[in-house]
Amino acid sequence: MPQHHDHSSHGHAPHDHTHVDFADMLPLLVQEAELYAPAYVEAAAWLREVRPGAELVVDAGSGPGVISCLLADAFPAARVVAVDVAGSLLAEARVRAERLGVADRFSTVEAELADGLGFLDYPADLVWASRSLHHVGDQRAALAGFAEGLAPGGVLALLEGGLPSRFLPRDFGLGRPGLQARVDAAQEEWFARMRADLPGAVTETEDWPALLTAAGLRHTATRTFLLDLPAPLSDEARAFVVSSLTRRRDGLAEALDADDVATLDRLVDPDDKASVHHRPDAFLLTAMTVHVGVKPA
Structure with missing residues (x-):
């Protein structure tokens, strides 16, 4: 399970079913994580202040390892373990770690997050779980497993x-006007169905500090990190926006009216001068919230 996603910018807009094939999404997952890297770097620097001297860092739901390697940079004395259910994404993570020169303290584990972190040789100093928990049916139990590790x-x-x-x-x-708000609403409906279809799904109020407390941790902080890429966009950011809108158009067409689908078609058409490929007003603005829980000493 990769690290990505507010409900509308997961790196995985839905298709007409609720199963997410993360391996199939590899290019988009890498594209998103690399573009969002400034916010992740800021978050990692903050966590280094929260837990200095970490020796074992676990990226729970690492996907292709972009953030895992950023964590390796932020914690240069730490061993980093990337955990994901998709072996092909972990293979990409190992290639990235080798290329970035951190492979000597980087390893991967193919595992379901619902099964906890029992595979660790010793307890972790930091567990990072970035938009992966919501792909586990029983989130409360998964948090308890993270806390135990x-x-x-x-x-x-x-x-x-x-x-x-x-x-x-x-x-x-x-x-x-208001296309993105309507796309958000359609995505929220899909997200609710995705959650309901997960094995062992349990409905939870998304009060993350309360859930951390229920897992036996002390909630110490919540902080939001902003990614603000104003217009005009770089080529890389523009390509990501095109990819994101294309997945939304493909995945949510049945939930949107014909006019909105037609608008999305124009927005992703490279031959249309009104498309995101050419628009001077396209931008990227998002906010990601991190909740921190500490295990009592």
Whole structure:
């Protein structure tokens, strides 16, 4: 399970079913994580202040390892373990670690997060779980498993919530104003179905500090990190916005009216001068919220 996603900018917009094939999404997952790196670097620097001297850092739901390697940079004395259910994504993580020169203290484990962190040789000083917990049916039980894998004084950093990404003004001159709000609403409906379809799904109020406390941790802080890429976008950011809107168009077409689908078609058409490929007003603005729980010493 990769580290990505507010409900509308997961790196995985839905298809007409609720199963998410993360391996199939590899290019988009890498594209998103690399673009969002400034916010992740800021979060990692903050966590280094919260848990200095960490010797074992676990990225629970690492995907292709972009953030795992950023954590390796932030904690240069730490061993980093990337955990994910998708072996192909872990293979990409190992290639990245080798390329970035951190492979000597980097390892991967293919495992379900619902099964906890019992595979660790010794308790973790920091567990990072970035938008991976919501892909586990029983989130409360998974948090308890994360907490059990922490050393006394260890930190669980849970990235869940924030704000949906925004790419365009409310009225950008195509179709009916407010397109992104309607896409967000359709995605929220899909997200609820995805959660309900997970094995062992349990409905939880998303009060993350309360859930951390229920797992036996002391909630010490919540902080939100902003990614603000104003117009005009770089080529890399523009390509990501096109990819994101394309997945939304493909995955949510049945939940949107014909006019909104037609607008999305125009926005991703490279031959349309009103598309995101050419628009001077496209931007990327999103916020990611990290909740920190500490295991009592």
